[in-house]
Amino acid sequence: MNLPIYKKHFLLLSVLLILLFFVNISLGSVAIPFQDIFSVLVGGNSSKESWEIIILNFRIPKAITAILVGSGLSVCGLLMQTLFRNPLAGPFVLGISSGASLGVALLLIGSSLFGGVLLSETFTHWTLPIAASLGAFLVLSAVIITANSVRNTMSILIIGLMFGSFASAIISVLSYFSEATKLQQFLFWSFGSLGNLSWNELLVLGVFYVIAMCGIFPILKSLNSLLLGENYAKSLGISIQKSRNIILVITSLLTGIITAFSGPIAFVGLAVPHLARMFFTTSNHKILVPASAIIGAIVLLICDSIAQLPTSDYTLPINAITSIFGAPVVIWLLIRKKKLFV
Amino acid sequence: MQQQETQHILVTEDLSIGYSSKKTIKIVAEKIQLQLKKGTFVSLLGKNGIGKSTLLRTLSNVQKPLQGNIYINQKNVKQFNSNQLATCISLVLTERLPESQLSVFELVALGRQPYTNWVDHLTTFDIEKINTAMELTEITHLASQYYYELSDGQFQRVLIARALAQDTSLIILDEPTAHLDLHHTLQIFRVLKKLVTETSKTILISTHEVNLAIKFSDEIALMNENSFYKDTSDKLIENNLFDSLFLDEMIHFDKNLRQFIIK
Numbered sequence: 033m034n035l036p037i038y039k040k041h042f043l044l045l046s047v048l049l050i051l052l053f054f055v056n057i058s059l060g061s062v063a064i065p066f067q068d069i070f071s072v073l074v075g076g077n078s079s080k081e082s083w084e085i086i087i088l089n090f091r092i093p094k095a096i097t098a099i100l101v102g103s104g105l106s107v108c109g110l111l112m113q114t115l116f117r118n119p120l121a122g123p124f125v126l127g128i129s130s131g132a133s134l135g136v137a138l139l140l141i142g143s144s145l146f147g148g149v150l151l152s153e154t155f156t157h158w159t160l161p162i163a164a165s166l167g168a169f170l171v172l173s174a175v176i177i178t179a180n181s182v183r184n185t186m187s188i189l190i191i192g193l194m195f196g197s198f199a200s201a202i203i204s205v206l207s208y209f210s211e212a213t214k215l216q217q218f219l220f221w222s223f224g225s226l227g228n229l230s231w232n233e234l235l236v237l238g239v240f241y242v243i244a245m246c247g248i249f250p251i252l253k254s255l256n257s258l259l260l261g262e263n264y265a266k267s268l269g270i271s272i273q274k275s276r277n278i279i280l281v282i283t284s285l286l287t288g289i290i291t292a293f294s295g296p297i298a299f300v301g302l303a304v305p306h307l308a309r310m311f312f313t314t315s316n317h318k319i320l321v322p323a324s325a326i327i328g329a330i331v332l333l334i335c336d337s338i339a340q341l342p343t344s345d346y347t348l349p350i351n352a353i354t355s356i357f358g359a360p361v362v363i364w365l366l367i368r369k370k371k372l373f374v
Numbered sequence: 375m376q377q378q379e380t381q382h383i384l385v386t387e388d389l390s391i392g393y394s395s396k397k398t399i400k401i402v403a404e405k406i407q408l409q410l411k412k413g414t415f416v417s418l419l420g421k422n423g424i425g426k427s428t429l430l431r432t433l434s435n436v437q438k439p440l441q442g443n444i445y446i447n448q449k450n451v452k453q454f455n456s457n458q459l460a461t462c463i464s465l466v467l468t469e470r471l472p473e474s475q476l477s478v479f480e481l482v483a484l485g486r487q488p489y490t491n492w493v494d495h496l497t498t499f500d501i502e503k504i505n506t507a508m509e510l511t512e513i514t515h516l517a518s519q520y521y522y523e524l525s526d527g528q529f530q531r532v533l534i535a536r537a538l539a540q541d542t543s544l545i546i547l548d549e550p551t552a553h554l555d556l557h558h559t560l561q562i563f564r565v566l567k568k569l570v571t572e573t574s575k576t577i578l579i580s581t582h583e584v585n586l587a588i589k590f591s592d593e594i595a596l597m598n599e600n601s602f603y604k605d606t607s608d609k610l611i612e613n614n615l616f617d618s619l620f621l622d623e624m625i626h627f628d629k630n631l632r633q634f635i636i637k
Contacts, residue, residue, distance in 0.1 A: 117472035253494045257484055259474045263436050263467055268487045268540070269460030315474035318494065371522075374472045 038319055041312060045326045049099075052333040056095045059340045061347070062086055093234050094227045098336045099329040100234075100241050101226060101290050102300055106328025107248070108283040109301030110308070110320055114255050115279045116189050119372040122302035123287040125189060126280070127171045127196030129296035132288060133222060134199040135167020136160060140218045141210035160221065161233065161292040168288030171195050176280055185262065185276065223349030224295035226336055237293055244286040248321060251275050255317040259374065297332075299354045303362045304328040309373055310365055331358070382448075383544050383576045384410040384433065389442035391425060391432045401440060402428045406602050408595065410544065413574040415567060416604070417587035420597030421620060426580040427468070429597070430548050433578070434463050446544070460488035464540035466533045466547040471521070478524070478532050479517040482507055485539030507538035510572070511565055527558030531565060538569065545569075547579040559583060563590045584616075585633045607632075 058069050064087065068078035072087045108123035116125070124130075139159065174195055179188045207215055229237065254275035257265040262272050290297070308323040309315065332354070339353045366372065385408070392402040402425035410416055420426050431437045433444060435451055444451040446462050454462070464485065476484075485507070486500045496504070508514045511531040516524065521532060530550055537545045547566075551559040563586050566577050570592075581587055587594055588607045595604040598618050603610065610616060616627040616634070628635050 119473075250492065253487055253490070253492065256494060257487055259476060260471055260481075260484060261467075261469055263431075263469065264465065264471075264484075266436060266456070267434060267460060267463070267465040268484065269457035270487075271456055309475060313475055314480075315476050316480060372473070374474045 038312065038314075042322070042326070045323070045330065049326055049330050049333070052330055052337070053095055053099070056098065056333045056337050057087065057091045059337050059342050060086070060091060061340070061345050089231070090227065093229050093231055094336070095333065096234060097226045097229050097237070097294065098332045100237055101294050101297060102304075102328040102330070102332025103325035104241055104244070104286045104290050104328075105297060105301035106304035106308075106324040106331075107245070107321060108287050109303075110305040110317075110324045111248075111255070111279050111283050112301075113305055113374055114258055114317070115276065116185060117258070117261070117374050118189065119306070119374055120302070121189065123283060124196070124296065124298075124301065126175050126192035126284060126287075127194075127199060128168050128284055128287045129291050130196040130199035130203075131171030132164040132168040132291040133296060134203055135163040135165070135170070136221050137203045137206050137218055138167070139163035140221070141206045141214045158233075164292035165288055167199070168284065168291060171199060172280075172284035172288060175284070176277065179276070179280060180273075185272075188276075188280075220349075221295050222351070224297045224351035226294050226332075226350055227347075229293055233293060237289060240285060240289040244282045247278060247282045251278050252317055252321070255321075256315075259315055295351065297354060298351055299358045300328060300331055300335075303358055304331055306362060306372070307331070307365070310369060315373060381411050382409045383412045383446065384408070384578075385445045385448075386433070387443045387445070389432070389444065390440040391428050392440050393428075393437075394440060399440065403597065403602070404441075406442075408433075408602070408604060410576050410578060411593075412543065412576055413570060414576055414592040415570040415590060416576070416578045416593045416595060417591040418578065418580040418595045418597060419582075419584060419587060419619060420580075424597050424599070426597055427548050430546050430578070430580055434465050434546050435459055436465075457488050460540065460542075462542050463544050463546060464537035464542040466530075466537050466545070466550055468548045468552060473522060476521055477517070478508075478513060478519050478521055479504065481521050481532060482513075482535045482539050485536040485541075488540065503541055504539050507535040510538060510569060511535040526553050527555075527561065530554065530558075530562055534562070534565065534569075538573075538575075542575075544576045544578065547577070549580055549582070551581060551583055559586065566590070584619075588632055 058064065058066055064083045068083055069087060072078050072084055078084045105123050112121040112123060112125055113119060175188065175192055178191050182188065182191070254265060254270040257268045257270050266272055304327050305320065305324050308320055308327050311327070312319050312323050314320065335353045335357065336350060338357060339348045339350050341348060386406055389406040390401060390404045391406065393400045406429065418426050418429070432439050446454070451459065482504050483496060486496060486503065487494065490496065490500065505514070508517060511534050513528065513531050513535055516528060516532070521529060524532065534550065551562050554562065566579065567590050569575055570577055592606065593604055594607050594610055595602065596610065596615055596619060601618065603615050611629055611632060624637050626635055626637055
């Protein structure tokens, strides 16, 4: 019915996304003229070889990471909000990020504490992501196993929160006994970073991203009928158990892998689905899923561009930027709109 | 006998309803024999907490029966998969919907889900069904509004339209007039009656509107602690069965006025 209007919305967002992608690439601690950036992007050479390396091996992977992370977290947040019919749910309500943090904390702090079973000197680029993935996977398995023995979907929300607090508590204990340098390392990881991914790691992230996104297609219908509540959805022929499990697996897989590579990035997953609903004024998931993905990518590209602190040599932690700039924006939007939807 | 069997859309056989957990079983009602004829409007009456909602939820397979069988079109419910069942029974429940930005059209369109493809594409046939459902319930003018903007009476008709769009031969409604004033309650009953006569659907509702139930429905089911009667209102009145509904000395059913009076 309203398709033509939405086409305009999507066109606008896509243009904005492409624009921001270029802006993001052109910003950084090394100033590179725009024509050089453009010529590298279309496969040519720049006037300095070092610029080419910076653009191809650092800035482009980072911008793509921002897009994957932003859209992935936003879509997961949307799935969680719909599954729990709770506007305050986000991708991390299942305790996934705490699980990932626990994995990293055990690796960084625990290894020194328990006498170097894992030698921290032999860190490769992959060690942190693997530790984080294992931690996320642990919590994910625990949540899904318990989820299948409770009938009430809302209980899963509480169970996820409990697993999250449990993991956080263990992290606190570990931190209390750890050395200052290890603690600092852990703290830096928890600030989040989009710039740590090489092309190989990006490929891994990309594969998981595509698998998880494909998983949404079979549950697209049930997402819409879940808007009526579980009993109506059931009366429309939807298998609640099946849809619930698919949603949990998609979310855990995607947020787990994202947290593993880029640290726990706050706020985006919770807020972007609300931005999407406000911009598109619909709750139809055929519109909301792609809308959240695009807006999420845009938001994280903006946040990352701000984090660069253009014209300075410093880079701020992305996790702080998302909340500092994001939270007031969402509060302002909500005060204007006055109503919060699922 | 065979002829009569096929006229029934829903038949229960020694149905026990209630709740079971690992340790305890709570039986709400036992040995319910209910037959719903095609194209009839049946009202389920009973006092609060007697198990009307439990019965309706069990009949619509939202919850499992403790014992006994339910047959829809002579086929045991257990043999249906969830999608097949969704094309036989549609529901209007009392529970509140989560706050969302669904428009009235989209909400009614969700009734077509059992028939749509995996991306929920609406064919022209689907849209025709949706429009007919909205016309019958007189909500066409509300189509592009968000459902949270509607009054209770309008919203109830939207829910009925959604059930209607599901194109099932049986529609089950749990207290569709619970929060409505007399005018809108009457409107709902009229709409339901119209659906039965114009589309020959079978409608089963639970309600506390005894007077309207007697006036509009073809048959009435009375649910009491130990008994379950279903008959036309005339027969039930003739046999003084309405008095068994409320065991209270102050409430009395007047046969001539065909309604309850308070002494």
